[in-house]
Amino acid sequence: MRAILFGLGLTLTTTSALANTTDQATQPLGTSPVRIDSVRRGERTIEPTLLQIPTTEVTCDGATIGPAYADDLRIESTRHYSNDGSVLQKPEVVLNFAVDETGRTRDIRPASMADPIDEIIIPARIPSDQEQAALAAWRFAGGPRSNCRLTIRYIAKPVAEASRNDLLRYFAVTRTRGPLRDAVAARLAGPDANCGGDRRGGRSPRTVSHPDDRIGQRPPPGGRSWTVLRWDVDAEGRAVDVETLGSSGDAAFDAETRRAVSNTIVQGGVPLKGCVFNFHRGGDRLPAPDLPEREDDPLQNCPAEVRSRFQARGAPDSFPVAFRERGIEGWALVRFDLATWGQVGNVQIIDAQPAAAFGDSGRRTVQSGRAEPSNTFGVRCVVPVRYVLPTNPVSGEPVRGDRSDDSAAD
Structure with a gap:
């Protein structure tokens, strides 16, 4: 039998910060790129700044491969040197992932996560949201792949030594x-x-x-x-x-x-x-992968009565920002216990797609939930938390706007 996807299917909706409709897709950024006075005032401020230039390497089953599509990664900036004045480089970021039959990436997880045995348990802190969101938009040819890894290494350069290409990427992609x-x-x-x-x-x-x-x-x-x-x-x-x-x-x-x-x-x-x-x-909105069916959990004790008691409503800003800006939807399957006095505990993420960042947000959403006191408790209840961009009812495209303004529970 299929396991109960208990309770409510939380659906968090937000507006897309990306220009996804024809009438807004090519609007210029709303800030001036050149402010001579502020540049002069900020000369001392930016003098110690380092641009962290990303380089990438992708392997699947140990073999180096190239993506069929990949857009530019953000160039970060730091203001740190070592005690002897030498340049400090940002630590590398390593993401594990898989490729489905359509060439889309999924199962994006920081490599620091332990490999799951029979299910995915995502820890509380998820680094590298920007990198996860970028990888979620990449495409690969050649059919399904597993055991893939994206390694992002950074080369630190003072602003004065950055190439024109570096400056262009910072200006257009990082968009600070x-x-x-x-x-x-x-x-x-x-x-x-x-x-x-x-x-x-x-x-x-x-x-x-x-x-x-x-x-x-x-x-x-x-x-x-x-x-x-x-x-x-x-x-x-x-x-x-x-x-x-x-x-x-x-x-x-x-x-x-x-x-x-x-x-x-x-x-x-x-x-x-x-x-x-x-x-x-x-590009257009990228829908979340389908929710999978799950096997029965013999340790689960989550009566239907708990469903009517438990309530959680995601905060408007709980949609992972880096994914919202790109128009990428996702979901998380969250497992938790519910005490008779209404407190939520033992919250764990058992799966999140297309990337682990949705699991981190899903955990916070469920942890904020409460229920009315009752004689009935719940053990290992599972709730799907969906992150969905609202659409224009006429065009079917995401509505315009930079911030989420709505969240709802099914």
Whole structure:
């Protein structure tokens, strides 16, 4: 018999931070890439900063393989040197995973987790959410694979020694705010740049043109692409000398973003040089893998009456952020005991897909649950916690927005 998936199926819904609909998929980031004054004020602040440049290696059953699709990993930054002044590199991140028959990655687990015997028990702290989310969007050819491993090693570089490609990846993929991003943008803009201000050189727009998302090749579900442009503005407010500094490789989309910038007109004035901006777009929503059937648990004692008593409602921010931003859904199977006085205990994650990060969030959701006191207790109850992005009822696409605003229990 199939084991009881006890109680409620918690469904956590949130809005996607990725641009998944046609009308928003290519909107530029909302912060200025170049703020000359803040760069000058922050010179001492960013001086000791190191960029941690990731490199990757993938093996399956010990053999090195390459992904059919992989987008760029974030470049992190640190401010630490050793006591002797030498550079400290970020420790490597190792993720174990499998590939299903469609080429999609699943069973993504930090390598520090012990290999399961008959079920997956996920510990309380899950590192590397950003890396897990990126790997969840990768694809592999050649059919199902097991015993796969992604090793991410970091090369630490002072900002002043970073290559242009490093700076582009930090600017477009990491997408932070603050003095470091401003300093990186100033490097990309060139020594004569004066295009400061919040947006478009601080000039109010007269005509705004957005790229057509139908042009070029959209990333696969959960994936991301980017392009960085630099241009000048003449006295009449028209963009001139528009060029692509770098991108994730979609030449058609690069050309379309140049067209959009060229057709955008701002208020006239003193000519501006070195305006820098990046456009990004994401693939469609990536649904969670199917929930598996489970065998009966002979140690389970979880009467149906417990189902009506137990209540848990996930917080709006419990959807793992790195996955929400990419539009990747997931689930966790959570096991717990319930005392007669209503307290939840012995909470464990027995499975989470496509990555362990969903298990960490699922644990917190169930741990926050309570029940009315009763004479009935529950032992080894199992509840599925689903992380679902809401869709537009007309288009079927995820609704726009950067933060989750709804969570519900079935």
